[in-house]
Amino acid sequence: MMVVMSNVERVNIPPKPVAAPRVPPRNPALVPAPPLAHTASKGRMSPSAARSSANMAVGTLVSRILGLIKGIILSIAVAGTVIGDIFEGANYLPNLIFLMLAGGVFNAVLIPQIAKASKHPDGGRDFISRLLTLGLLGLLTLTAVVMLLVVPIMSLSTSFTGKQLELAITFGLFLLPQIFFYGLFSLLGQVLNAHNSFKAYAWAPVVNNVVAITGLLVFIFVAGSSATNPHTVGNWTTGQSWILAGTATLGIIAQSVVLLIPVHRLGLNLRPKFSLKGAGLGVTAKIATWTMGTMIIGNLSFILILRIATIPSGADSNAGGSVYPGALVLSRATEMYIMPHSTIALSIATVMFTAMAHAAASKNLPALRSSVSSALRTTGMATVFAAMALLVLSGPLGMLFSGNQELVGRQVAITLAILAVGAPFFSINFILNRVFYSQENAKTPFILQCIAVAVLLSCVLIAGQLPPEWIIYGIALSYTISNFVGPMISHRLLKAQLGDYGGGLILRAHMRFLAAALVSGIVGELLLRLFGSSATGGFMWTSIQASVVTLAVVGSAMAVVYVLVLKQLRVDEIDALLNPLINKVRNRIPGK
Template sequence: MSNVDRVRIPPKPSLPPSNFPVATSGPPTGALPKLDEMSLTHEQTARSSMSMAVGTLVSRILGFIKGIVLGIAIVGSVAVSNIFESSNYLPNLIFLLVAGGVFNAVLIPQIVKASKNPDKGADFISRLLTVGVIGLLAVTVLVVVLVAPITGLVLGLHGKQLELAITFGLFLLPQIFFYGLYSLLGQVLNAHNSFKAYAWAPVLNNVVAIAGLLVFIGVAGSSVTTEHTVDNWTIGQSWMLAGTATLGIVVQSLVLLIPVKRLGLGLRPKFGLRGTGLGATARIAGWTMGTMVVGNLSFLIILHIASIPTDGMSDSAINASSAVPGVYLLNRAVELYIVPHSIIALSIATVMFTAMARAAAVKDTSGLRNSLSGALRTTGVATVFAAVALIVLSGPFGVLFGGNQETQARQIAIILTILAIGAPFYSINFILNRVFYAQEDARTPFIMQSIVVAISLGTALSVALLPRELIIYGIACTYTISNVIGPLIAHRFLRAKLGDYGGGLILRAHMRFLFAALVSGLAGEAVLALFGGRGTHGFMWQSIPASVLTLAVVGTLMAIVYVAMLKLMKVKELDHAVAPLISRIRMRRA
């Protein structure tokens, strides 16, 4: 998969990454501190990572609720749900193609460098935002004007299905501008160690989206009580479903204007690029853009393949052929499997990326290696367990996000199981790639991405030859294969660049995590059987409340067993992972 975090098909990028750290002591107003004053201590880094994880967790919980409500609203309307999901992916894909990688991986080192200037980087940031906003606006307007040919080319739909996709696109494509604004403002905040607003802004996005879905259900009816089809779909339903989805992104981005103003930089529109250092940014951005283009053009093909199962089928034929999973169900499974990465790995990586950029700026290779090794081991404590837990609990998760419909629940469970295998590797690859960007090396990630894409395209094109009912499962396998191969390639390049960064220690730590997770998984399977997990007619398959109860009981038991096993094996990484949480609890009690 691409090197920038995603969460939809692929999982949407760090957009919205409800995944950026919460502030520890970001500068309020007035003059910004000097570069060395802006550096985070180890304790501050830990608190920032934990705070970010809390903000992300809240957003993910709301995201889960949104997924459940969305399932109730349209999951039974297979054609409409698949068209909406595909259309909702386009803004993310286009943003990633034109700017995503540059915003997320390149700008922080440049802003950090600019902060050493007498004006604390105000001139650089003003010009950067001016160029970025104008460019984003131009791209967004162009894409909206060309919505019909772009939608037809990417989604491969025809007839009334294509007409509905174009309608959705008119509502959803303006998100491109606001994703870009959110990312630009967020990188300015991150570079100045102000993380809180960026972490919590997606919470507002989810609240708005959930409210819109509830209005949709109240006015248009759920998919259980009302048959929503391509033929009877109205413009009012598009406003409620797609319009409120975009409104959430608008709120998420505009709210960041407040904390950016509090930085006290006195930002204002400024034109002209000479003498600002943007030339260096442009050179780095060129390779980053290449990486994003290579990675996401491959997903254009994957998205096109994902539409094959239902392409050309009527509403009645699609609904009758519910044994054929589509894009909607793949997205629900992707949202679930990406959660451990978003809460843990991205939390750690975002804070550590700023620290690594500072270490790279002073040529502190040892500091880079130590940060990388610690980040990988601390992340693995959570991601390895989460992968096993997702496999064991794939059934109740399927019920939860499948609109309480048995067929869709089973399909989500199968897709989630396939994806969960590659979840820890996805986080490892993300962190490894961040080291290159911290050193302002965008060329190596481009080479690595090209290798991974060549392999994944080969598997994806093979998937297109499968029977309709197996294509989505095949795409899930493609994701997992890419996730496993990615860190293997990145390791070889990174070892040549940094030397030994503790690979043996990292591998041994992950083996211990895996052993403890497998023990907890066996315990979870035993208890899951008591809830009727062995067949599709057991208790946990009967309703959404039953699946929630199953998840709570079995998930809690697995976590207890896992922690007990780690304690028994004296795994020190567990203490590193939970220390910020314990510290925060103690401070609140005090």
């Protein structure tokens, strides 16, 4: 049930090109980038890269906050019921199938090819037109085939049976069309990123979340919450499926369609082109083969995980409610655990990826090593603190998704605490793998993925043998173990290829981050005691509102302590990350 995020990367943000119907826009690939080695000569991100990361981080953060609100409302609607686990299992499949069969190609491979094509006299118009035509036809075919096979797919990927399986299949018919629109969103986003237009891609998911939240509020208004009107397979209606699952898909459609506007403004004058001859897709296809293999291996493992994660729902003896933690608990905890990565690490990696690609293309190994080192240190400063915050605040965070039920809140909290330990390592491995892709090397990530999957599946299969009430916790521990192993192997292979990319400097920086995080964690734990964290029925366990108050007070205190300690330790990365955000706020203040 892991949430998988991908984006693509570029460094300089030139002035936005003015769209013109016949004249190709200014080609961002031809705009001279500042000397990468110089911009990172002091081991810091360039100001433009930091600003771009900050802009993307703000958009992503808003989207993630709305996503959390959506998760809270979903929990109010169906938490503590088998319906919640069935919906979560079905809603996970479109994303998984897309990522397994197409996502890796779209997200990790296309940006270097689009960047190369943009050097052509037509600004890449012909290549992108052919690419979009081929991609959309492939997505349409894939979506149609999957929907025709919804019954065997749902039967094989989940442990639901009987009426539970029938409802999962119904949800699937509403949700599986998302595959096409996930692909459309990804394709259009890569075109924008290749032309240094990051904002729309980062902000489009906000539209998705607004639509989905509206749909959930309508559902609660019509059908009631799980606390006031417990939803069961027996009393569920087709109309409720339309509202719950239909609006979820409507949000994905809106997220994709909204990108058509900024793509049109690029002035590329794209048209459907069905001939592939001379399009230069041969290199893309070669790289895509390895990347697709990587995604298939990785996501096939998540199908097995999904099947094991749905075992507790079938084993639960409570016909109306759900006593054991299930797919809904795992998904909510995973969303929280992945949030620091998707907000900070992904934004930094998106901006730094093209810097790596340019350095790799020009065989400039010092610049490539410098970019990697800078990205890892800047990311680590945020993710190390985030991991500590998730660990310490797992209780009130769990209550956010409890539907005001302490049992569910504690289940999410335990799962989140286990996942939080491996969060920084997940981001580290993500960035290291992007270095291989920047060199158009998709074979090595495939090998790394196979190793990671072997470790993960070994642990998950063991977790599947646990009693039903422990299975979700075992899966969470499997993720954490896999996250530890991944960067160790990636580091060894990358060091053999690039040489020393500043490992000592990176390690020392992370040690300072950890020291500051430990101080903030101790402060947070002491403050939590004042909010009844150690007592059953304590204040923070009483309601969602109480958990929000607890998070606001304790989380703010932890953040302030962390920043102050980093300042005392003279950590340069704190300025590189915060200054663009601070300047943005100052510029909006009247008179400044």
